[in-house]
Amino acid sequence: MIVVTGATGNIGRPLVQALAAAGAQVRAVSRTVAAADIPAGAEHRRADLLRAGELAPALAGARTVFLLASGEFLGAGGDLGEVVQSVRSAGGRRVVLLSSQGVGTGNHPADTEEAVRDSGLEWTILRPGNFASNALQWAESVRSERTIAAPFADTALPVIDPADIAAVAAATLLDDSHADKTYELTGPEPVSPRQQAAALGAALGEPVRFTELSRAQARERMIRFIPEPVVESTLDMLGSPAPALQQVSPDIERVLGRAPHTFSEWVARSLAAFR
Numbered sequence: 001m002i003v004v005t006g007a008t009g010n011i012g013r014p015l016v017q018a019l020a021a022a023g024a025q026v027r028a029v030s031r032t033v034a035a036a037d038i039p040a041g042a043e044h045r046r047a048d049l050l051r052a053g054e055l056a057p058a059l060a061g062a063r064t065v066f067l068l069a070s071g072e073f074l075g076a077g078g079d080l081g082e083v084v085q086s087v088r089s090a091g092g093r094r095v096v097l098l099s100s101q102g103v104g105t106g107n108h109p110a111d112t113e114e115a116v117r118d119s120g121l122e123w124t125i126l127r128p129g130n131f132a133s134n135a136l137q138w139a140e141s142v143r144s145e146r147t148i149a150a151p152f153a154d155t156a157l158p159v160i161d162p163a164d165i166a167a168v169a170a171a172t173l174l175d176d177s178h179a180d181k182t183y184e185l186t187g188p189e190p191v192s193p194r195q196q197a198a199a200l201g202a203a204l205g206e207p208v209r210f211t212e213l214s215r216a217q218a219r220e221r222m223i224r225f226i227p228e229p230v231v232e233s234t235l236d237m238l239g240s241p242a243p244a245l246q247q248v249s250p251d252i253e254r255v256l257g258r259a260p261h262t263f264s265e266w267v268a269r270s271l272a273a274f275r
Contacts, residue, residue, distance in 0.1 A: 006068030
């Protein structure tokens with residue numbers, strides 16, 4: 001049995017679908033999951049990682065567990081060590097953790113990765129960079145005004161399609177040969193916010209105007225829905241990225257045998273949100 005936490009998110013949902021399509025026994029777990037959220041043949045169970053002591057029913061029979069320690073979980077004081085202990089107590093043998101590139105560069109705390117590495121379980125760690133789906137924060141302004149406002153207009157990072165993260169996660173969950181490995185996951189080329197606006201305009205067939213925000217303006221917007229420490233570290237990564245954050249990693253091609261999707265390919269699939 002493979003248990004997927006965060007199963008209704010933009011990584012968890014396609015991950016559950018991929019695992020079910022591969023014929024794996026899979027259980028989708030989140031605070032809100034329902035039968036309508038999962039493919040035929042998969043199980044579902046509601047559970048909250050913040051209540052590690054109540055996870056036993058969701059983890060029962062699990063051999064491998066996909067853990068997503070979200071910013072919301074960490075901002076609420078979540079302890080991944082307690083969650084990993086619950087996995088061990090349920091008889092789990094291996095954990096695949098969705099971490100972030102920021103851990104490798106020191107922008108984000110390493111506590112979550114250490115909790116997994118020190119657990120005594122087999123582990124695989126995935127460190128994705130900037131998600132292409134972060135562009136959905138602009139969907140309303142693109143629909144209504146054909147405008148985008150963002151900081152650091154010309155700082156380019158190799159944004160990654162969440163579908164590629166889910167595909168790598170599925171591969172590592174299905175194949176034990178990925179145990180005790182850490183993968184850096186990026187898109188195929190660096191893309192700046194201004195270039196993302198241009199890609200959206202090209203797909204829509206009309207210009208999307210770009211306005212650059214100051215760091216302070218961006219912080220004011222982000223602090224409304226992201227914990228303050230995460231806001232500051234994210235702005236550091238976006239505004240003054242370490243060289244490692246701007247490099248294209250070969251790990252997606254190594255794991256999947258194909259190149260990662262481009263930002264424009266993600267836009268083509270997601271265009272309905274911006275029309």
